[in-house]
Amino acid sequence: MNLRQLEHVVALAEEGSFARAAVRVHLSQPALSRSIQAIEEHLDMVLFDRSTREVRITPAGQTVVQRARKVLFEARCLLRDVDLLKSHDLGSVNFGSGPYPAAMLLPAALDELAQSHPNLRINAAVDNWKNLLELLHAEQLDFLIVDIRGVPSSSKLEVIALPRHRAAWFVREGHPLTQHDPIEVQQLSGYPVVSVPLPEAMRESLRKWLRFPPKQEMEFHLTCNDVNVLREYARKTDALLLLTEQTDWERERSAGLVALSVPSRSHLWLQFAIVHLAGRTLSPAAEQAIMAIKRVAAVKPA
CATH class of the missing domain: 1.10.10.10 (Winged helix-like DNA-binding domain superfamily/Winged helix DNA-binding domain)
Incomplete structure (x- = not known):
């Protein structure tokens, strides 16, 4: 029958x-x-x-x-x-993002998806890379956007590297460092640093870039998964906030933050990656979301 x-x-x-x-x-x-x-x-x-x-x-x-x-x-x-799923006009996508890519990539990517696929249902979880990896392995998320240095080498994971971007330091308007142009890297070490939780490899890169002595640990004055909390803290204190040149500088300026000019012989880079389970077919909605994120990540800073 x-x-x-x-x-x-x-x-x-x-x-x-x-x-x-x-x-x-x-x-x-x-x-x-x-x-x-x-x-x-x-x-x-x-x-x-x-x-x-x-x-x-x-x-x-x-x-x-x-x-x-x-x-x-x-x-x-x-x-x-x-048929609707194939045309990306129906369906949902569940993905996770680290705090930095959530702040730097998601606003523009979500805006693009809202305009091109208004019926697409999106659930975006923002958390640190360790928690997100657990959710990915539990098949509760379709994919992740995280710092590539936090992704363990595993045959179970498919990793798509996004273009890397040079880091940029932001401080409040009127910060003592804004009186210096250019700024020497050593001058930064005299101020507290606020950050999202970072993979150990990224912490070590940051420690070396700041030219800490070999045995001196890289300690943050405030660690938080919410970049907006870090922005507000930096706006009211002398703390340094690490973002990237990909950041919407007009937005930071409206939030009372300005970028520092810090010439250096070696640049500090942030690089994100899209990660999903190897051998697990992505849904059309997930594919569409990934394409939007890739396009935003590829845009060069103005």
């Missing part, structure tokens, strides 16, 4: 005539008759009474037709949903 046969049963029940039903389903009358006989034999029951001029449905046939209508309806809905 297949969907086509169910269509034949419903058509005959509704038309009450083999001739009309055959026209409706684009079959000859003998072919339609054979199809009905085949399903009756399969079910081992008579669905239609053919003793009269008009075909009459039996009580058993009524039950089958009711069920068949529901099955055919659900099948049509399924096909419609698949």
